[in-house]
Amino acid sequence: MTSALDALLSLIEPVVSALLNPSTFLYDPSKRVFWPYLLASVVIAGVALATHDRKHWWRGLYEKLLSPKLWLHPSSLLDMKLMASKSVIRALLFAPWIASAYGIALGVVRLSTTQFGPAHETELGATEITLIYTVVLFVCSDFSRYALHRLCHEVPFLWQFHQVHHSAEVMTPLTLYRSHPVENLLFVLRGVVVTGLVTGVFFYHFGTQAVQYQLLGVNVFGLLFNIFGANLRHSQVWLSFGATVERVILSPAQHQIHHSDDPKHFGSNYGSCLALWDRMGGSFHAAQGQEGVRFGLSQDESNHDPHRLGSALVGPFKACWELASTRLRLKKPVESQPTSKHAEVVYLETLTGAQASQTMIEREPSEEQHAS
Numbered sequence: 001m002t003s004a005l006d007a008l009l010s011l012i013e014p015v016v017s018a019l020l021n022p023s024t025f026l027y028d029p030s031k032r033v034f035w036p037y038l039l040a041s042v043v044i045a046g047v048a049l050a051t052h053d054r055k056h057w058w059r060g061l062y063e064k065l066l067s068p069k070l071w072l073h074p075s076s077l078l079d080m081k082l083m084a085s086k087s088v089i090r091a092l093l094f095a096p097w098i099a100s101a102y103g104i105a106l107g108v109v110r111l112s113t114t115q116f117g118p119a120h121e122t123e124l125g126a127t128e129i130t131l132i133y134t135v136v137l138f139v140c141s142d143f144s145r146y147a148l149h150r151l152c153h154e155v156p157f158l159w160q161f162h163q164v165h166h167s168a169e170v171m172t173p174l175t176l177y178r179s180h181p182v183e184n185l186l187f188v189l190r191g192v193v194v195t196g197l198v199t200g201v202f203f204y205h206f207g208t209q210a211v212q213y214q215l216l217g218v219n220v221f222g223l224l225f226n227i228f229g230a231n232l233r234h235s236q237v238w239l240s241f242g243a244t245v246e247r248v249i250l251s252p253a254q255h256q257i258h259h260s261d262d263p264k265h266f267g268s269n270y271g272s273c274l275a276l277w278d279r280m281g282g283s284f285h286a287a288q289g290q291e292g293v294r295f296g297l298s299q300d301e302s303n304h305d306p307h308r309l310g311s312a313l314v315g316p317f318k319a320c321w322e323l324a325s326t327r328l329r330l331k332k333p334v335e336s337q338p339t340s341k342h343a344e345v346v347y348l349e350t351l352t353g354a355q356a357s358q359t360m361i362e363r364e365p366s367e368e369q370h371a372s
Contacts, residue, residue: 018091022083022177029216032226033173041173041231042066048239064236065172074307075169075296079178081309082164089181090188101195108200119205126209133202134213137195138221139274144194146277148186150270158183160303160319166259167306168234169296175234180316225273240287250275253287260293 025031026038045065050057063069070076112119122129152162161180168175179187202210213220232239232252241251250271258269268285271278278284296306304315 015088015092018088019084021087021091022080029218029223032176032230034226037226038173038231040227041229041235044229044239045232045235045237048237061237070170070172070236073170075167076172076174078307078309078312079168079172079174082179082312083174083177085309085313086177086179086181086184090184101192101199104193104196105200105203108197109204112200112204122206124206129202129206129209130211130213133198133206133210134219134221136202137198137212138219140198141191141194142271142273143277144190145187145272146270146274146281148190149272150281150283152183152186153267153270156323157320158186160316160323163297163301163303163316163319164312167297167302167304167312168259169306171234171236171256171259171295173231173234176231180312182316221273238287238291243286243288246286247275247279247284249273250278251287253291254285256293256295257285257287257291259295260291261296261298262293265293 025033026035028034042061042065046057046061049060049064053060124132152158161183164180165175165178165183168178199210215223218226229239229252233255235252235256238253238256239251240246240253241249245251246254250269250273254269254275257265260266265285268283269278270281270283275284302315303319305311
């Protein structure tokens with residue numbers, strides 16, 4: 001009896017721990033919803049709203065960021081359910097076998113030493129090494145987010161999973177965590193691989209001198225990004241940095257454009273922080289005035305119910321199966337099969353089995369890692 005009870009508890013304990021884990025994000029500086037970041041975003045939002053309406057800015061702040069109508073909206077409730085369910089799935093299925101960045105870094109060092117021999121001594125000082133490593137790691141991580149996010153829009157099978165993020169009808173800071181477990185796994189692996197490879201190269205050349213500039217245990221650039229309004233990217237508050245700054249750093253308004261259901265915004269602003277990648281990739285869209293964008297996917301395009309957890313988890317798998325089945329039945333690939341709500345042509349037959357209907361559209365991606 002005792003052994004059976006112990007076995008039951010051993011199964012329940014990780015599940016309970018995983019369910020409670022999202023509540024620790026408020027106290028974790030590595031998470032975007034760390035409470036000082038949230039507080040800073042509220043202050044920034046208040047200032048931004050006050051510049052447009054000095055008399056009633058507080059009403060706008062309440063309605064666009066603090067109102068229970070937002071946080072208890074069925075779409076927002078699904079954000080929270082996905083946070084909890086992904087935590088459990090990660091604890092039970094993914095955590096035991098996901099490689100560590102440190103392990104990859106050591107592998108890079110061993111391989112480099114075997115192939116090229118010991119690295120030559122450097123004349124760079126510790127301060128210079130730290131600065132270079134911090135910048136390179138941040139830039140590489142930011143580019144990898146952009147690249148994977150764009151793939152999630154342009155690869156048909158990946159788009160089926162990324163739809164879960166884009167089906168949000170209202171946005172709060174927790175919408176960052178509104179992603180399918182499959183997409184979440186891809187972004188986690190992205191972070192592990194990029195961090196491991198970059199760190200391995202620096203370990204090989206500089207050894208233990210390869211350390212980051214950190215505040216509260218977080219890359220200083222990432223921390224500054226979170227402090228200066230990153231939580232407003234997923235919100236109803238329109239915050240533009242102005243044309244000049246937005247050519248360097250993507251503003252919250254630009255990410256809201258990315259989530260827009262307006263066809264003229266499709267395929268824009270895939271980046272997380274730096275605007276460089278979107279400018280190079282032809283997907284840059286500046287925030288011009290109060291654009292009043294709306295969020296979400298059309299019923300015809302979405303492969304799931306944006307309010308139901310079971311549908312959000314299973315719908316993308318069903319859509320992938322139907323997509324694969326359709327392609328296998330055809331003698332040649334469907335050249336214009338949708339890659340996302342920003343694809344070029346959406347074949348409703350793929351998802352619904354109805355008569356082929358073509359609707360010209362294009363579209364975009366997500367983050368913390370996730371971070372899209």
